Amino acid sequence: xxxxxxxARWEKLTRLRELGVEPYKDGFSVSHSLKAALAExxxxxxxxxxxxxxxxxxxxxxxxxxxxxxxxxxVSFQADLLPAAEMEQASKLLDLGDVVGIExxxxxxxxxxxxxxxxxxxxxxxxxxxxxxxxxxxKDGEARARRRYLDLIANEATREVFLRRSGIVSFMRRFLExxxxxxxxxxxxxxxxxxAAARPFVTRHTALDRDLFLRVAPETYLKRLLVGxxxxxxxxxxxxxxxxxxxxxxxxxxxxxxxxxxxxYRDNMRFVQDLVQSxxxxxxxxxxxxFQGQLLEFGGDWPEISYxxxxxxxxxxxxLEHSTRESLAAEVQARLPDVDAAAYPxxxxxxxxxxxxxxxxxxxxxxxxxxxxxxxxPLARRSSTDPRVLDMFQVxxxxxxxxxxxxxxxxxxxxYRRMSDQRDYRASGDEETMMTERDYIECMEYGMPPNxxxxxxVDRLVALLTENxxxxxVVFFPSLRDDRREERLVVESLAQSGESGDEET
RNA sequence: GGGCCGUUAGCUCAGUUGGCAGAGCAGCAGACUUUUAAUCUGAUGGUCGUAGGUUCGAUUCCUACACGGCCCA
Numbered sequence: 001x002x003x004x005x006x007x008a009r010w011e012k013l014t015r016l017r018e019l020g021v022e023p024y025k026d027g028f029s030v031s032h033s034l035k036a037a038l039a040e041x042x043x044x045x046x047x048x049x050x051x052x053x054x055x056x057x058x059x060x061x062x063x064x065x066x067x068x069x070x071x072x073x074x075v076s077f078q079a080d081l082l083p084a085a086e087m088e089q090a091s092k093l094l095d096l097g098d099v100v101g102i103e104x105x106x107x108x109x110x111x112x113x114x115x116x117x118x119x120x121x122x123x124x125x126x127x128x129x130x131x132x133x134x135x136x137x138x139k140d141g142e143a144r145a146r147r148r149y150l151d152l153i154a155n156e157a158t159r160e161v162f163l164r165r166s167g168i169v170s171f172m173r174r175f176l177e178x179x180x181x182x183x184x185x186x187x188x189x190x191x192x193x194x195x196a197a198a199r200p201f202v203t204r205h206t207a208l209d210r211d212l213f214l215r216v217a218p219e220t221y222l223k224r225l226l227v228g229x230x231x232x233x234x235x236x237x238x239x240x241x242x243x244x245x246x247x248x249x250x251x252x253x254x255x256x257x258x259x260x261x262x263x264x265y266r267d268n269m270r271f272v273q274d275l276v277q278s279x280x281x282x283x284x285x286x287x288x289x290x291f292q293g294q295l296l297e298f299g300g301d302w303p304e305i306s307y308x309x310x311x312x313x314x315x316x317x318x319x320l321e322h323s324t325r326e327s328l329a330a331e332v333q334a335r336l337p338d339v340d341a342a343a344y345p346x347x348x349x350x351x352x353x354x355x356x357x358x359x360x361x362x363x364x365x366x367x368x369x370x371x372x373x374x375x376x377x378p379l380a381r382r383s384s385t386d387p388r389v390l391d392m393f394q395v396x397x398x399x400x401x402x403x404x405x406x407x408x409x410x411x412x413x414x415x416y417r418r419m420s421d422q423r424d425y426r427a428s429g430d431e432e433t434m435m436t437e438r439d440y441i442e443c444m445e446y447g448m449p450p451n452x453x454x455x456x457x458v459d460r461l462v463a464l465l466t467e468n469x470x471x472x473x474v475v476f477f478p479s480l481r482d483d484r485r486e487e488r489l490v491v492e493s494l495a496q497s498g499e500s501g502d503e504e505t
Numbered sequence: 506g507g508g509c510c511g512u513u514a515g516c517u518c519a520g521u522u523g524g525c526a527g528a529g530c531a532g533c534a535g536a537c538u539u540u541u542a543a544u545c546u547g548a549u550g551g552u553c554g555u556a557g558g559u560u561c562g563a564u565u566c567c568u569a570c571a572c573g574g575c576c577c578a
Contacts, residue, residue, distance in 0.1 A: 004550060005515055005532050054541070061538035074541070096531070110539050133516035133530050135542050140516090142573045154516090247575095343578075481572065 005130050006490050012093045013126045021089065023126040028101035034066060034073035038114040042106050048073070048116055049101040049124060051153065054134060057091055063115070066100070067153070075102050075116040076109075086121055096134070097127030128490045146483060148476050164283055165462045165474055169236065171282055172256060172456075175275055181232040181258055186221035188214060188238065192435040195219030195379065197348070197422070198241040199431045201251075214240035219379060219453065220440040222259050223408060227448045234258035236458070243432065247470040248400050248460060251479055259453035265391045265407040268452045269368060272395060272403050273302060276366075276461070283465055291398045291464055294364055298397075304368045307355065308389060314358035319351050319373055320388045325428070345429035348375045363396040370394075378418035378434055380406035402461050405454035412444035 016023050031047040032040070040046065050066035050073075060079035065072045077090045094100070103120040132138035137154040144151035144158070151158045173183065193200030195217030205212050218235050225233050239255045260267070280287060280298045287299030312318050316335055322328035328350055329341035339357065344350035351373055363369065371389040374382050380390040392406035409415055419436040426433040459471045472478040 003515070003532095008532060054543095056540050056543050057537085058540070058543085059537045061540085063540045063543085065541070076539085078538070080538090109541090111541075113539095113541075115539095130515045130531060135530065136517040138516070139518095140512095140573085142512095143516095145573090340578080483572080 006128055009095050009126070009128050009130075010490070012095065013128070016089070016093055016123065016126070019085070019089075021123060023123055025101075025122060025124045028122065028124050030101070033070035034068045035070035037106065037116060038073045040106050042108055044106045045104070046106065046116060047101065047103045048075070049099065051127075052094060052096055052098045052100055053131075055094065055096060060087075062091055066102070073116065074109075074113055075104070075118055076107075077118045077121070081117060081119060083120070086118075089123070090118070090121060094123070095127060095130075097129070097131040098123060099125040099127070142480075145472060145478055145480060161462075161466045161468065161474060162476065164466055168279055168283055168462055168465065169458065171279060172275065172458075173236065175278060176234045176258055179232070179271070181234045181260070182230060184222070184225060184230070184233045184235055185237070186218045186225075186235055188240075190215045190221075191439070192437045194434055194437045194440065196239075196241070197377075197432050197434050199243055201240050201242045216241050217255065217455065218257055219455070220437055222257060222453065223448060223451070224440065224443050226259055226261050226451050227443050227446055231261040231449070232259070245479075247472075250459060250471050250475060253471070253475075254458040256456040256458050257453060259408070259451050261449040261451045263452040264450070265393055265405060265452050268405045268454050269393055272405060272454055272456070275456075276395070276403075279461070280465065289465060290467055292469055294398065296365060296397060296464070298366050302366045302368055302395070304370055304393075305363070307359075307369050307372045310359045310369070311351075311355055314362075315354055317354065319354065322347070325350055346425035346433070348373075348425060349430050349432070352376060360396065360399050360401075363399055366395065366397045368393045369396055375421065377406065378415075378422050379409055381409045382414075397464055400460050400464070401457070402464065403454060403456045405452060407450070407452050408448070410444065410448040410450055412441050415444055416441050 013023050028049045029047055030049050031037075031045075034048055034050060037044075037046040037048050048066065048068070050068035052064055053067045053072060054063075054065040056063045062077040064075050064077070066075055077087060079087045082090070101122045101124050102116055102118050104116045104118040107115055107117050109115050132150055132154040138144055138150050144155070148158075152162070177183070189203070189205065189212040191212060193213040193216045195215070196219070198216040200213040200216050202211055202213055204210075217239055218237065222233050222235060234257065236256045237254065238252055240252050241249075242251060243249065245251060260271075263271075277287070277298055280289065287297060289296045289298065308318065308320055315332075317328070317331055319328060322331065325344070325347040328347060329344075332339055332341040332350065332354065336354075339354070341350060344353045359369075370393045371383060371386075372380075372392050372394075374380075374388055374390055377390055377392060380392045383389050383391045390406055392404075394401050394405075395403035409418070416436075419434065419441070422433045423436055459474055462474045463469070463471055466474060468474050
């Protein structure tokens with residue numbers, strides 16, 4: 001059965017067609033955005049277009065608000081200024097949600113509101129489904145994520161989040177380009193899931209008759225470009241990790257990575273701090289951001305915290321004293337009976353698990369976490385002063401890792417050994433490991449310049465700077481389970497109910 | 506994977522200690538030339554997430570499942 005609301009709209013559509021009005025036009029010549037139009041003096045002729053959001057009818061007079069990309073603005077219809085047929089259409093056949101084009105002139109109402117007085121109007125696109133409620137908007141989180149377009153129509157705050165997201169991305173591009181970084185694109189379909197310890201998505205390349213992996217990171221391809229002589233490159237794009245979903249993890253997420261030849265991790269720490277502080281200055285009032293009930297201070301030099309020392313402080317365990325999973329697991333069992341060491345299948349998984357459960361929740365204010373144990377990241381350079389740790393840093397904000405960077409490992413022989421270790425961890429059951437990439441090591445054998453690279457989680461940064469507590473809220477269309485609602489299309493319902501366009505009255 | 510919470514009209518939400526299902530907005534019919542959450546009159550609109558069970562009777566209680574959320578691993 002066709003819903004009454006939809007049937008009423010369908011009948012109007014049918015009536016319009018009977019009157020010779022095409023309800024789905026091919027375009028409309030717009031002279032002003034609503035915002036620009038309403039800034040013009042009274043009497044100015046304008047052509048505006050937008051979605052009908054409100055309609056207040058007074059017999060021979062009507063007021064409406066249209067919404068376009070610039071915001072909302074009032075338009076009016078008066079019987080004595082419009083052709084009779086168009087006044088009839090405006091008052092009888094329009095529905096909230098319809099997209100209309102209006103030709104008219106500016107005037108100011110008695111209440112002082114700038115308004116476009118309609119002289120001619122055209123229905124540009126008929127809406128068959130009703131919009132969310134005009135006052136409360138669309139609140140249901142699932143509906144907002146599944147039908148983001150309705151969220152964008154109904155909730156101004158949602159539009160602002162995504163406009164800010166686009167602004168931040170654009171700003172970071174300009175920032176990198178001002179420092180002579182070249183934007184590049186590298187494969188999302190990769191022969192080996194490399195560049196991060198993560199479980200990949202697998203897909204099938206039919207023409208090449210082989211399996212490929214959706215990239216978990218662009219890292220090794222960007223460093224191949226450094227070998228090729230492109231000294232500063234960046235890539236902004238999606239990565240895919242086939243792992244758990246929560247407030248700070250999406251399986252498809254946006255990463256900004258850059259690499260600079262001849263920089264080390266210290267150079268990148270300065271650069272990252274400058275970049276993030278510049279973004280905060282540009283998009284937030286001042287240097288502070290409110291996030292999960294806390295005030296985060298991005299200004300000044302961020303403190304540096306040693307990974308190993310922080311874990312030792314929190315647990316009493318010096319992870320560098322252990323070279324095997326079994327040895328570390330024994331000490332964890334003895335000191336931290338609450339931690340289930342057996343749940344972590346490899347040495348790096350156990351070290352990382354200790355850090356995530358005991359240290360990371362405490363790292364709220366922006367800080368650098370540095371010098372991670374060497375087995376955690378196979379692509380990072382060991383520290384010259386202590387080869388048990390890496391010349392590496394992460395930026396943590398609100399207990400979220402938003403940046404990871406290091407001096408890159410450029411020694412092919414050591415790279416081979418380190419990748420082999422990953423294979424061993426995988427053999428012991430750790431599914432979040434990096435695959436060996438012989439191509440990449442071959443490339444390193446030609447000589448890779450010393451360099452440092454950084455990956456910045458764009459979704460996380462945007463969530464922080466828009467005061468959203470989950471990444472889902474800053475991604476237009478997050479992945480969800482199948483929608484089990486038996487929602488029929490309007491066009492199918494009408495067909496099955498025996499409706500046709502010429503039996504209406 | 507485990508625990509808890511939620512799912513009622515197109516939207517936002519009430520409600521039923523188990524007994525005819527409620528409001529506002531939207532929609533429908535009508536009035537109205539200065540409204541802006543317009544107003545007024547009238548008539549509408551529901552498989553109470555899905556499937557079972559208990560019961561004279563289930564939207565309400567029980568079980569399973571689906572989807573979503575939060576917390577834990």
